Amino acid sequence: MSIVIEHISKSYGKVNALDDISIQVGQGELYGLIGPDGAGKTTLFRILTTLLLPDQGSASVAGYDIIADFKAIRKQVGYMPGRFSLYHDLTVEENLNFFATIFGTTITENYDLIKDIYVQIEPFKDRRAGKLSGGMKQKLALSCALIHKPKVLFLDEPTTGVDPVSRKEFWEMLKRLQDKGITILVSTPYMDEAALCDRITLIQDGRILEIDTPKAIVEHYSKPIFDVGAHNTYLLIEKLNAYTHKHSVFPFGEYIHYTDQRDGFDPMELRAYLKKEGLQNIHIERTKATIEDTFMELAKQ
Numbered sequence: 001m002s003i004v005i006e007h008i009s010k011s012y013g014k015v016n017a018l019d020d021i022s023i024q025v026g027q028g029e030l031y032g033l034i035g036p037d038g039a040g041k042t043t044l045f046r047i048l049t050t051l052l053l054p055d056q057g058s059a060s061v062a063g064y065d066i067i068a069d070f071k072a073i074r075k076q077v078g079y080m081p082g083r084f085s086l087y088h089d090l091t092v093e094e095n096l097n098f099f100a101t102i103f104g105t106t107i108t109e110n111y112d113l114i115k116d117i118y119v120q121i122e123p124f125k126d127r128r129a130g131k132l133s134g135g136m137k138q139k140l141a142l143s144c145a146l147i148h149k150p151k152v153l154f155l156d157e158p159t160t161g162v163d164p165v166s167r168k169e170f171w172e173m174l175k176r177l178q179d180k181g182i183t184i185l186v187s188t189p190y191m192d193e194a195a196l197c198d199r200i201t202l203i204q205d206g207r208i209l210e211i212d213t214p215k216a217i218v219e220h221y222s223k224p225i226f227d228v229g230a231h232n233t234y235l236l237i238e239k240l241n242a243y244t245h246k247h248s249v250f251p252f253g254e255y256i257h258y259t260d261q262r263d264g265f266d267p268m269e270l271r272a273y274l275k276k277e278g279l280q281n282i283h284i285e286r287t288k289a290t291i292e293d294t295f296m297e298l299a300k301q
């Protein structure tokens with residue numbers, strides 16, 4: 001195992017940021033920590049990268065204990081914090097040089113590892129980091145986190161605030177790093193990114209909701225889900241929520257995802273109800289569960 005987390009808890013005063021968290025991440029796994037803002041993801045990253053002490057529990061990274069061997073861990077891991085971690089006044093190249101130097105290495109020594117990513121920002125190597133676009137900042141931050149050839153990479157919400165094309169490119173880069181044997185723990189609030197991980201932990205309010213492969217997590221979802229649309233989405237949500245038999249209602253892209261309490265649910269009955277309530281252009285169609293549906297269901301319990 002590359003990361004072993006056992007019964008970790010951490011509070012800030014009255015806020016239980018992490019409550020009895022246990023997770024194991026295998027060597028070379030691309031592992032996702034999926035949860036909304038405030039779920040405790042950053043707190044867990046800070047503990048695993050030895051920047052914060054847990055109140056309870058233990059953990060090891062690359063075989064080293066987070067407390068006893070904290071210095072060894074710092075050499076073995078790369079950490080890309082959620083907020084932009086680079087020096088805005090330094091150029092692209094200066095930032096990379098800086099991170100290489102503090103780890104006692106050089107850009108040339110480990111260039112192979114970052115080449116794929118760095119070539120994309122190299123044309124801007126003399127530009128100050130503060131003047132880069134979101135996607136380019138992210139590539140530079142990743143290059144900096146990789147420059148000392150870490151065994152384990154921690155990426156805290158690396159794609160937040162990044163455009164969809166750059167997000168896709170970023171995940172392709174992660175897959176290539178995984179192919180090189182690096183273990184990656186990545187957090188994201190985007191459920192579509194969860195599907196790209198080998199395994200995921202769904203986390204909310206410091207508690208684990210579920211751990212499994214994205215495919216298995218979706219298969220656990222037992223209720224039939226329906227896409228529902230109508231001419232007035234606001235009114236539709238209101239009326240669906242008021243429907244006696246509703247189990248869950250939440251917006252999902254252009255439709256509302258609806259589940260019913262009853263086993264023998266007849267969509268025609270719902271259609272008739274919505275029509276009576278003044279909705280027009282009603283669309284009801286069975287759809288597949290996503291990780292987001294599972295998350296919403298588990299979060300309700």
Ligand SMILES: Nc1ncnc2c1ncn2[C@@H]1O[C@H](COP(=O)(O)OP(=O)(O)OP(=O)(O)O)[C@@H](O)[C@H]1O
Nearest residue numbers: 012015016017035036037038039040041042043044
């Ligand atoms: N230094 C702190 N002092 C007090 N409360 C804190 C502190 N850091 C985090 N918290 C609280 O702990 C909980 C978990 O925060 P954390 O930052 O770990 O979550 P997160 O999943 O990373 O979310 P975000 O994306 O918002 O950072 C939140 O309720 C947060 O407000």
